[in-house]
Amino acid sequence: MDDGSESGDAGAADSAPVAPAFEAKLHADGVTFGADDAALLRAIDDAGSLNAAADDLGRSYSRAHKRLSQLEAAFGSLLASQRGGTGGGGSTLTERARALLARFERLRSGLTGVAEVAETVLPGEVVDRTGEIATVETGAGRLRALAPPDAMSVFVTIRADTVTLQDADGAPPAAETSARNRFRGTVRTVERGESVATVTVDVGADPPLVALVTARSSDLLGLEPGMAVVASFKTTATRATPRA
């Protein structure tokens, strides 16, 4: 489209590595607390003054101050400032600011999990629906998932960290646990890291089910290719998104 002059890397348009990402936000009273704001608060905590913090971040003091006024209007008092005094004064974070930072960090951490963890996505058709929960017919059989109200042809996404594995023998009856989706399968691969192992399980579907377990669990269960296991995951943790 735009480059009539063919340059070297433009030809390899087919293999574009696309990576998921996100930006966490905390919304209150019309203003949103974002990553920049978190960085600003942390810089103030480190430097002890708004001035030095803005300097460290390469931002202007006036903008930083103006931004903090907006934030405090929405989130409440964030920093205890003192002008004059030894060293001319300074600013320290309030407890509320620390709580806000902690909450932001928790959100960011949780979102990071979703963005980075492996997942298996299965195409399927909704065959039944009660409220937000749909029963979906997939290559591996029927499973239940949270689904938007109008979708019929869907993708079901199963995050690897929500799949728990059990030995096929000694598996408890299905009625006694709240994990409603259960599939018998055989372990295909085990990729064991230092503390975490990624396991793929053949459950009859086109892409195998991928599960993320601790290395400890992998050892305790004796996971190895060919082993018969039961993979289970909660329906409230698996989501369907519209296809087509």
Next chain:
Amino acid sequence: MDDGSESGDAGAADSAPVAPAFEAKLHADGVTFGADDAALLRAIDDAGSLNAAADDLGRSYSRAHKRLSQLEAAFGSLLASQRGGTGGGGSTLTERARALLARFERLRSGLTGVAEVAETVLPGEVVDRTGEIATVETGAGRLRALAPPDAMSVFVTIRADTVTLQDADGAPPAAETSARNRFRGTVRTVERGESVATVTVDVGADPPLVALVTARSSDLLGLEPGMAVVASFKTTATRATPRA
């Protein structure tokens, strides 16, 4: 997720309700595909032409076209355009564009889960660590979670949709499942919706453990206040974030 209505800070009437949010992105080759871009592609799919799509969105054609050039440079061919012809031409989405949209929607859906689902956060101290996995001492006992490498004093976040409940009787031995964190407790409250139930379980910790199960599971297990249950969750699904 718990909002500002925390325990004892009664005097702080100016606490605005703070809501988590996010912005999903797909990153490739330096440019990021965001919500606006997804809306643009969907509008093109609906309208059949870039011109009409930009008009529908209230955006200018030139900007939309320029943006699409950037996107195609990074993500590959996104739309099959034809100028001249019936109605003057038009543009339709390529298969790659549809896949990109689907992937974006899956990401958005997964992130929505994290942002909206209730969670319980427990303060604790890291007492052991092997790789990315830390053992944390909390008010409810020891549990394992993914943790950043340097944190000692942490918050442990347990998403409600990752907690599975079982009848305290008939619970299988711990060694036979890959859900390493298990806590005995008693059901405190059950809030049953049409298809989903939110259950709080007293496990000895200050904030009770909150679990999100299907209404079906709630009925099958016969969940009601006072009932003894076992709550279990995978360590690969629970995350620790630095405190202090």
Next chain:
DNA sequence: CGGTGTTGTGTCGGTACCGACATAACGTTT
């Protein structure tokens, strides 16, 4: 009592982005 470095507040330019507009190329339909 002046020195110091900060907070608090306002104003002034520069820049980057965006919408509006103009124009060429194009191919089917009339």
Next chain:
DNA sequence: AAACGTTATGTCGGTACCGACACAACACCG
């Protein structure tokens, strides 16, 4: 052959944001 509505491309002005700068108020210290 003319008409039509689109794609494709470039230019121009306006606006919103941001950094730079100026200046008053302040409180502790030497």
